[in-house]
Amino acid sequence: AESLYTPNLAYRTGPFAATGIPLMNGQADYMTLLNERDGGIGGVAIDFEECETGYSTEKGVECYEKTKGKAIVTQPWSTGITLQVLPKTNVDEIPILAPGYGFSPMADGKVFQWAFNVPSGYWDAADMIVQYLEQDGSLDGKKIAFLHLDHPYGKEPLPLLEKLAAEKGFELLPIPVGLKEMQNQSAQWLQIRRERPDNVVMWGWGAMNAGAITEAVKTKYPMENFIGVWWAGHDADLKLVGEEGAGYKSISWSFPNPEAPVMQEIKEMVFDAGLSQSNEEEMQGVFYGRGIVMSMILAEAIRGAQENFGTAEIDATQLRWGLENLNITEERLEELGMAGMVPPFSTSCANHTGHSGGWMLEWDGSKFVKVSDLLTPNVDGYSDLIASAAADYATANAPWAMNEECSATN
Amino acid sequence: MLDAARTDETLLEVNNIEVIYNHVILVLKGVSLTVKKGGITALLGGNGAGKTTTLKAISNLLHSERGEVTKGSILYQGERVQDLDPAALVKRGVIQVMEGRHCFAHLTVEENLLTGAYTRKDGKAAIEQDLEMVYSYFPRLKERRKSQAGYTSGGEQQMTAIGRALMSRPETVLLDEPSMGLAPQLVEQIFEIVKSVNENEGVSFLLAEQNTNVALRYAHQGYILESGRVVMDGPAAELRENPDVKEFYLGMSDDGRKSFRDVRSYRRRKRWLA
Amino acid sequence: MFADIFINPWVDMVEAPDFLMQVLWEGLVSGILYALIALGFVLIFRSSRIFNFAQGIMVVFAALTLVGLFAMGIPAWISVGLTLVVMFVLAVTIERVVLRPLVGQPDIILFMATIGITLFLIGFGETIFGGENKVMITEELGIPTGDTVLEPFGGLLILQHLDITVVVVATLLVLALLAFLNYTQMGRAIRALGDDHQAALSVGISLQTIWVLVWFIAGIIALVTGIAWGARAGVSFALEVIAYKALPVLMLGGLESITGAIVGGLMIGILEKLFEIYWGQPLLGGNTETWFAFVLALIVLLFRPQGLFGERIIERV
Amino acid sequence: MLYRTAGQFKTSYVADQALFPVRQDAFLLGILLVFGWVIFPLTASEFTFQTLLIPILIYALAAMGLNILTGFAGQLSLGTGAFMGVGAYACYKMVTIFPELNPIVAILLSGFFSAGIGVVFGIPSLRIKGFYLAIATLAAQFFLVWLFEKWAWLYNYNASGAIQVPNLEMFGIFVSGPQAASVTEYYIVLFVVTLLTILCINLTRGNLGRTWKATRDMDIAAELIGINLMKSKLTAFAISSYIVGVAGALYVFMWKGAAEPNVFDIPLSFQVLFIAIIGGLGSIMGNYLGAILIVGLPVVLNVIAGTQVFQMSALSAFILIALVAAIGFLSWVARSGWAIGAVIGFAVLTLIYGYAQTQGFRIDSALIEHINVMIIGGLIIFFLIIEPHGLNQLWRLIREKLIIWPFPH
């Protein structure tokens, strides 16, 4: 092949497009940069084709089937699609790259030999949020509301949160938001007003975030007690309320750095050359920056695999090796011109997540700023949970091919 | 009978039209007729002969039944009207009373009548006056003016439909089976009303009727339709005397009217066209 | 269990009357917002028996057009005017391209056609406006923001000025529509048209004119609705799903009734909020708002098959 | 003259009641069966199985179920998706509780659960009619999807809240789950669909079918001539929901492999309704035609959009031929200038796009998707206008024309 085919099951349409677009733009622009600047990776161009899913699982599967012939990786881009293609990839032997989303037990590389949710998973996020809250004192006896999309994605962290609630003695109050009620959350916020939780943790996506944030402002919920997962930290959602949203937080494993050299290069070689669909404002944002990091992770895996196998035209299995042997260090980030945009992390055959950790970001009224040092998840606290959930999955889907060579330590 | 009211000015002219339903069903196979100004023209023929279709073709109501005029032309006062929409035709004074009492079921009888005046611009008073006129023609309607038309009896609905047409102060009325389902008294009464409207207001009528007997008594001119073709036409008085018409449409044979009970053999319909 | 269902909720209500008032107010406002969408439906249904599924997307489309025009640097009120022009063009186009060729077809076919319109508008709208969430130009339109905080019973009741405005505007809109339908010649024609297309045609009521008019009015209502919803939750295609919320409102109130739309909207808005807060969340795991309205409407229909204010179904042979 | 019926006389009622009184029809059907059972499975690629063949069959089956209710019995339903869900969840529970159960049996049994639920939600139809009835089905739609979400027992308390199809074997071959080969899944789907189609054809041409149609066309009259409306409507709900439920089980077990509750939400119901209506309400074959159009078209559009049209001279020639054929056909059948214009416009745009592609023009996937959505919306309207009674009616019209061809009437 004269190029490496790394399709992206993108969604720039549908009810979740608002949050999808900046991410897709970031991803695409980084790959374009590599193609423009270096002629691809290791001399081969990257064919970063997008297949539109509209966040619909059905279309997602169609895209997967359509692209899997040539693809060396699949990026399903929604927890629903990920769950659906997960068993298929295990048979088709194509790695899934799901940065920051998907099924948390995918961290177990022994069971999920083809799936990667680098650099951090949802359980990591939940753990870090709880850690952050603990910084202000014990959580014992406190009440934490968990406002989430009533959808596999929103329910993902529940097992861990329940476990932490039992351990740390806080009361967990799950509040679901239906897909059709995303824009009309007054009932949920009335409940929050009634229950007076000390904190609200949000697992929202798409239009739900904007709805929740405006509703929080309306009901005068103290913004500083309101924390979202990394998908609930989109600049545009906060701009809706502007100043009034100040204090809102979001955990994130990425941070935009408009001054970073890579950004300058993208600006010059991609944006100014008219090869980008993004715009200046969007490029400052958290999500665009995160998109860039995602593509960087894929690019690094490809590069690693190329070097290891001594061939530029790697295949899916070789890429899996690359994804299992990522080692993104401070130095490497520096070289890539991306210092500070993602915490350093590394993966292994057994650890498909990397558990990079992240920062707590806070909306200051006009943009997100870092308000914490690097938080790292306490993975040991729930590695059992990961292992047992992964094992359950394997049993339910027997016969399930596993990577027996891996030692089970994370 | 009423030949005095007849003028020779042609109001409506239908030239050799062909109508196809649903792209395949050919119903009218070349129908031509003329309606004289100030006259009453009757369109006669058995079931399915194409009377309703002819009237709908004239008033441009075929479209919504997936029918279309594929050949021929229709002229009203010398102008082609085929491509007008029905509303425009009403504005020119042509209104149709449809077969089967199409009333607005949820509107009251009075509101039904008022919709007839929709295209009129001559003010409330005039409309009010015409409403009274309609009520004087059909006192039964006045009694039921406040009931929803959907709940009135068949005959009442028929009166409502005719009254509604008169409310538009038409120049020409296309009446489709006005006598259907009406009590005998009322049939005469409706034809009397047609006659008096025709004589007093100079309104021309084209009426499709099964009740040949009555129709030919009140009409000036008649056309007989069979299977989508005009098979006979002429002044009503002449048609009444035609032996074929007598036998097949008036139910009279040489020895006068027979009892329905005595018709012991089925009549074989005589076909003008094979 | 018994107490949870039959006693505790009432106790909760009495114990925190300010909270109850807030719940009722939120219910009222959502109810009005549902009713606004339902109004557009009703008008079109009345005049053509078309169950216009596209009303929801028309709301999005109107709001996006407004915001989009404003983003091009056109002053807010001129944008509103231009949006109305766009809605008019839309009405004309729909009438010409979709409705006219389908005159006289069964209800379900027309219903389907409006779903076709919905899809088309989604694709068309996203092509033009993109999928990003946009901010409604609330302040630029001079719509009051901010809130009034009352303290009944020593508690707390927050009234958004925006919501108050919506309630007032919606009320005016409804009164105007009622007057239009019941006291004008055009209004009568609209009602007649709903009963019998053919007969309406035969008395000279022009389908074209009335349909364009009705769809245009529905477009205006859509714009008002779009501004109201957009100011609360931003403008994006996700708004389209709120159209589903109008369905039970319509059925409960009666498909042909303006009054029904309002009463149905308020009933559903308030009751579903009360149910969710006092029963749904504590007992059923929450999120009952997704179905409560439908089940409520269903129960009411079992007793009144034409809805509370709908026209009696005339059954005769 | 191709389609001559002359010379084919019926001498007994049995012959007259035969499924295909006209020889040519039986012949055509034979060809279709050969394609379905032999040619497709031998030639299709994985992609074709997964994005065209299997989904088309499943959707056609679901639409057939809906058609029984809406097209034959006249009860509008917007809750098909949820009833499919009931079938899928029932099947999931059965195979996880009784792992020994034969998968095909499980699929066929799961329909009974949705039939039961369908009857419960059908009871209001005795009082509520027309669009108002839609509310009952919508209540089912939203309530059931909510239940799939909340009732963790249904999805075996999976953390994700989704159901995941296990690998199931039959006679030593994997028939469902990720290990199953597409062709196996296809044959199972084809078998079930063929079986249910035959049953449906029989039901709809017999007594029950007439009862339903009478209820649909004029329920008052139906009751006055002795039809028990309650029985008629409830059997329609039951049988329709049964088929829909089986389709739902196939949908998850033979195609998707996993499903979260909102898969069964209202867009699915609408998708199936589209198919039933575009195919033709009150027809059996129409469902297949509708499914081919609604399911197949987006896939084909996507493929075309992704290919460099002009580099593939075969494809561009094909488009030209299709264009000429479509215009000729439309002017023959529909005589609608409007429709012909639309087709020409569409073809011209395709050709321009193809040309632009050779000049290095690529539109991004989102735009393609937007355009796809527009085209599908437009096509729905287009077909409704050309023939409101669906593709099936269009086909009948063509037949009628063929029978009298070459005479115009």
Place this chain on the structure above:
Amino acid sequence: MKDTEGYVTADGRQIGGTLMEMKNITLRFGGVVAIQDISFDIREGEVRAIIGPNGAGKSSMLNVISGFYTPSEGEVWYKGQKRPPMKPFEVARQGVARTFQNIALFEGMTVLDNVMTGRLTHMTAGVASQALWWGKARNEEMENREKVERVIDFLEIQNIRKTPVGRLPYGLKKRVELARALAAEPSLLLLDEPMAGMNVEEKEDMSRFVLDVNDEFGTTICLIEHDMGVVMDLSDRVVVMDYGKKIGDGTPEEVRNNQDVIDAYLGVPH
């Protein structure tokens, strides 16, 4: 008051005992009194007519007989028994068939299917048998098809057997409706204006059908008609209604000369 003996008609036919008897029927719709305290009987084998001006309540009376309206007051006796409140379909299953004033055919079905629906009450095959098109369902279908073909033949609508009724002209539809009612082999046949919208020739045909049904199958017929010629010629006894009240009842001869009837309905002596 009941003379079960029956009577002999002018043309010498023997009429049997009472088949149906309406006792003091009153029917109200909100404020409207459609039928006010009417009693009359229908005897086996006779042709009974109901006449009266428009809006008199004739169709409503027919609807009461066929169970579509439940009378506000009064009793319906059928075959010697008081009829409890029942659904229309149960009435139909007791052998009462009817046609409608505004044609109520199943427009989406062919003529044959429409007529076949008339036989639904005689068919009992289960769902499974029908689905498999085997056994009882198939046999039943054939048997009933034969009966239906006989009716179709009788009413001379063979050539339109396979036509969807939506396309038929009015008169033929009326005939199909009659066929559907006849197919049920009813003991009482109710006809609501069967000849409206027909010309003389067609009325003659229809009259023949009605009389032949009465003759050949001995079916009792109750008909509403506005054509006095038809009514007077066909019927054995006539009920006259006006404004919901009964103003006359008797043989055509008696009715024709009844002054109330002349005033309210006939206008001039016919």
